[in-house]
Amino acid sequence: MYTVHPRNDECFYLRLLLVNVRGPKSFAHLKTVNGHQCQTYREACQLLGLLENDSHWDLTLADSVVSSNAYQIRTLFAIIITTCFPSQPIQLWNKYKYAICEDILHRLRIQTNNPDIQITDEIYNEGLILIEDQCLTIANKLLIEVGMIAPNRSMHDAFNQELNRELQYNVDTLQEFVRNNVPLLNEQQKQVYKTLMQAVDNNTGGLFFLDAPGGTGKTFVISLILATIRSRCDIALALASSGIAATLLDGGRTAHSALKLPLNLNTIDTPTCNISRSSAMGKLLMQCKLIVWDECTMAHKKSLEALNFTLKDLRRNNNIFGGLMILLAGDFRQTLPVVPRGTNFFCYIFEKENI
Numbered sequence: 001m002y003t004v005h006p007r008n009d010e011c012f013y014l015r016l017l018l019v020n021v022r023g024p025k026s027f028a029h030l031k032t033v034n035g036h037q038c039q040t041y042r043e044a045c046q047l048l049g050l051l052e053n054d055s056h057w058d059l060t061l062a063d064s065v066v067s068s069n070a071y072q073i074r075t076l077f078a079i080i081i082t083t084c085f086p087s088q089p090i091q092l093w094n095k096y097k098y099a100i101c102e103d104i105l106h107r108l109r110i111q112t113n114n115p116d117i118q119i120t121d122e123i124y125n126e127g128l129i130l131i132e133d134q135c136l137t138i139a140n141k142l143l144i145e146v147g148m149i150a151p152n153r154s155m156h157d158a159f160n161q162e163l164n165r166e167l168q169y170n171v172d173t174l175q176e177f178v179r180n181n182v183p184l185l186n187e188q189q190k191q192v193y194k195t196l197m198q199a200v201d202n203n204t205g206g207l208f209f210l211d212a213p214g215g216t217g218k219t220f221v222i223s224l225i226l227a228t229i230r231s232r233c234d235i236a237l238a239l240a241s242s243g244i245a246a247t248l249l250d251g252g253r254t255a256h257s258a259l260k261l262p263l264n265l266n267t268i269d270t271p272t273c274n275i276s277r278s279s280a281m282g283k284l285l286m287q288c289k290l291i292v293w294d295e296c297t298m299a300h301k302k303s304l305e306a307l308n309f310t311l312k313d314l315r316r317n318n319n320i321f322g323g324l325m326i327l328l329a330g331d332f333r334q335t336l337p338v339v340p341r342g343t344n345f346f347c348y349i350f351e352k353e354n355i
């Protein structure tokens with residue numbers, strides 16, 4: 001019998017029932033426990049006592065209630081429900097929801113200048129939305145997919161949060177930034193800026209590599225390109241291999257977090273990003289004009305391959321990176337020429353794509 005990962009929700013519980021229930025005659029039979037027809041396979045497993053009890057997660061949350069603030073408890077709760085698969089997440093929520101939402105109540109009291117406001121269902125709903133945002137970031141899952149109650153917001157909002165994040169820039173500020181800084185570019189920077197903006201305007205896609213010694217203004221030019229595209233209300237995604245490099249770019253994020261790259265890149269033959277077409281990030285990648293990846297010389301070659309495969313799949317386009325324009329920037333002079341315990345396997349993606 002095939003193995004099923006617990007993340008594969010109902011499939012996992014169906015398999016558990018198939019292994020444990022003797023002589024099932026139908027799927028409905030599997031869902032029936034002591035004459036009660038359950039709504040889900042998970043509920044049936046629950047009633048049959050096939051799931052672990054959640055006492056250790058209960059204790060973990062109880063500990064954090066004593067020592068952590070509401071934001072930290074909320075993050076812990078999101079991690080537990082997305083990665084630890086507790087059998088009754090709703091019970092945990094009901095038990096700790098006050099501690100999880102305490103900061104929202106506090107904020108509301110300060111905003112309204114009214115210390116008498118008490119916790120309400122709206123505040124709990126706000127808490128659920130924040131938890132769901134974290135679940136989407138951690139595992140690309142909505143709350144209902146991890147056995148929780150769904151917050152009261154339209155699916156549209158939930159799926160568009162990544163888009164909203166990329167479209168929230170102030171156009172006037174960006175235009176002013178571009179106006180003030182383009183004249184500062186030196187000749188070579190001007191040439192890079194012109195070439196790249198021409199490629200963006202022509203919408204031809206392609207892979208560009210910006211190589212220059214440290215301190216010569218790579219990040220400066222990239223910031224200008226990002227600002228120019230965003231000032232036209234288009235989407236440009238800023239990624240970097242390290243957190244520090246990401247902080248230098250406006251709206252910068254680490255490639256691992258934004259692209260949901262697998263952690264065990266070394267051991268997977270053809271890694272892909274954990275992004276589906278219907279997910280928020282999937283929609284963003286389908287719409288964006290440019291992806292900039294700063295300090296890409298520090299990235300594992302398979303992370304670029306994963307992005308290549310994923311974009312080809314998402315955009316249904318067999319050109320390199322699904323026909324999307326990619327700007328890689330970095331400086332091999334600042335990267336160790338030797339990969340510790342590496343093999344000649346660590347050659348770059350360019351070989352594969354004949355670039």
Ligand SMILES: Nc1ncnc2c1ncn2[C@@H]1O[C@H](COP(=O)(O)OP(=O)(O)OP(=O)(O)O)[C@@H](O)[C@H]1O
Nearest residue numbers: 184185186189213214215216217218219220221331
């Ligand atoms: N044309 C320019 N006019 C004014 N300042 C500039 C210009 N080009 C670069 N700078 C400044 O020079 C400094 C170094 O530039 P930047 O950080 O972009 O270099 P870098 O090539 O990205 O360096 P590294 O490879 O170390 O990340 C920054 O403070 C940047 O603002």
